[in-house]
Amino acid sequence: MCPARCTHCSSGPPESSEDKRMESAAETAAQAHQKWPSQLEVWIDRRKPVAELRIRTTEILRDVARWLTTEAGLRFAGLILEQQPEQWEFRYLFYLDHKAGWIHALVHQPVEQVSVPSISSEVYAADPHEREAEDLFGVTFSGHPKLGDFVLHDDSWQESVAPMRKEFDEAAALAERAPREGWRPRTIVEAPGAFVTPIGPVYAGVTESAQFFLETVGEDVIRAIPRLFYKYRAMEKVAEGRTIDEGLLFAERFAATTAFAHALAYCQAVEAICRVKVPPRAVMLRGFLAELERFRHHVGVIQEICESTGLSVAASQAALLEEDLLRISGAFTGHRYLFGLVTPGGLMRDFAGPDCRDAVEQARKVLLKLDSLFEMLRYSSSFLDRLEGVGLISSDEARKLGLVGPIARASGIVGDLRKAQPYCNYDRLQSDEIIENEGDGFARVRVLYQEATQAVHIMGQIPPQLESGEVLAPVTPQQGAALGWAEAPRGATFHWVRLGGDGLISRYHVVSPSFINWHGFHAATENFAFQDFPIILATLGLSVAENDR
Structure with a gap:
């Protein structure tokens, strides 16, 4: 029986994995309601594995966030802020690693009330999410230190722009720009002889635009501050009013x-809103394509790591493997x-079983070459000397920062949405979650290599399980909102979509793995030598474009 005020609840025992997920969420929600019976209510929708804690007073927001992440053992996934006609809706997302x-x-505030307590003191992983929301919506998170x-740099934009507000017209030129005069980069180190070394945002070649301020008093980086969003494209604002x-x-x-x-996570959100059952054949083929992308991506990151360590021959070999996969x-x-390829309702085209098996065989040939390359790298002293014990992120730091993907798993953090929140029938496929504990650059290389190997293994399991039938179901736009997710190559990604009564997008928000993991960049870089900086950056495999959106 659902606690408090619950709707859309079904009776009877759970019969599916979806029901079991709902049980886990409902149990946690019931415990929260017992702790704060008069200050929050629980709403459960059994069509989705979601339990909502509707917080009546912001006074308990920090306590609830602390309890969810410490005692209840949930991970913070993101913050979704929506401007509704009469109120703000703050939606804080949490999920379990060991239970689906x-x-x-949820916190609702009158539209004229533009302040809520910051939870970053209790959930440090929320820090960049609150900073993003403040910059784009003009709301304040009281108690946040910075x-x-x-997103909007003070040396280019005034603080009051708030481009994500409904009243902001993205098609009109800004009437007045008033950047902050005398802007200087923020510094933290206070010591005799301390100075800041700026790197970027312009580089040679194809390197993306990002700036780094490295503070030091000598040869080691004491404090590292990345400055991103030079490529901010306001994708979420431009998406408003668009079709699916x-x-x-x-x-x-x-x-x-x-x-x-990312397209897969978006489609799963739309399908949840429109109550679309994706054909089983399309579900399995989606997993096949996702693992093909993961294999190619990881080989590309290994190539960049080889290049950063000066191993030109190894970098060329890895580049050839990436090209083979492309x-x-x-x-x-x-x-x-x-x-x-992927579209709401399934896939744009079918893939025959023999073609899938042929793709697997070709991927296995590439994997054999990757095996040989990795064997050479793991016994190369010039390679290991630049990676072992360098760029350390401890398990405690990774957990505090909320890191995801290979970076987190290289620091001993269990967390893979393919297992924790299964989709694309990953719960029917045999795989192991790859975990290393050292947290250094070489641990990240090992995770990348092992996950690339496992991606091919997963691909090989799918063709025999393909059912005959269609690969696309019809989709009729409906009003509503839902979260879609996927374990992208760089880690967990979350896509929130809200459709209005006209079937058009009224809110779209993406929490990408790079947005999450850039938050941990400083932890890997600080207290290491300047010459280690590009190598550490390469082992993290972060994307500026995936962050800036």
Whole structure:
């Protein structure tokens, strides 16, 4: 029986994995209601594995957030802020690593009330989410130590722009720009002889635009501060008022190297809103394509790491393997980066079983070459000397920062949405979660290599399980909102979509793994030598485009 005020509840024992996920969420929600019976109510929708904690007073917001992440053992996934006609809705997302299911903590404030307590003192992983919301919506998170100069840089934009507000017209030129005069980069180190070394934001070649301020008093980096969002494209604002299909283009194209994973998460959100049952064949093929993307991505990151350590021959070999995988992807799907394949309701095209098996065989040939390359790297002293014990992120730091993906798993953090919140029938496929504990650069390389190996193993399991049938179900836009998620190559990604009564997008928000993991960049970089900086950066495998959106 659901606690407090619950709607859309079904009777009878759970019969599916979805029901079991709902049980986990409902149990946690019931415990929260017992702790704060008069200060929050619980709302449960059994069509989705979500329990909402509707907080009546902001006085308990920090306590609830602390309890969810410490005593209840949930991970913080993100903050979704929505401007509604009469109120603000703050939606804090939490999920379990060891049990499936979601908890959404909701706070509503009158539209003229533009302040809520910051939870970053209790949940440090919320820090960048609050800073982003403050910059884009003009709301204040009381108690937050550093707001502003985040997405919209103070040396270019005034603090009051708030481009995500409904009244802001993205098509009109800004009447007046008033950047802060005398802006200087924030510094933290206070010591005789301390100075800041700026790097970027302009580089040679194809390196993305980002700036780094490295503080030091000598040869080691004491404090590292990244300055991102030079490529901010206001994708979420531009998506408002667009159709579902137009929204898919945004999801698929803001980060090309992980296009399929983001498009998949977006489609799953739309399908949840529209109550679409994706054909079983399409579900399995989606997993196949997701693992093909993961394999190619991880090989690409290994290539960048080899290049950063000065191993030009190894870098060239890895680059050839990445090119082989791009060609396999192009020949198999028609696009090297898997554009135009996933769509709400399934897939745009079918893939025959023999073609899938042929793609697996070609991927296995590439994997054999990767095996040989890795064997050489793991016994190369010049490679290991630059990675072992360098760029350390401890398990405690990774957990506090909320890191996801290979970075987190290289620091001993268990967390993979394919297992924690299964989708695409991953719970029917045999796989192990790859965990290393050292937290250094070489641990991250090992995780990348092992996950690339496992991606091919997962691909090989799918063709025998393919059912005959269609790969696309019809989708009729409906009013509502839902969260879609996927374990992208760089880690967990979350896509929130709200459709209005006209079937058009009224709110779209993406929490990408790079947005999450850039928050931990300083932890890996600080207290290491300047010459280690580019190598550490390469082992993190972060994307500026995936962050900036």
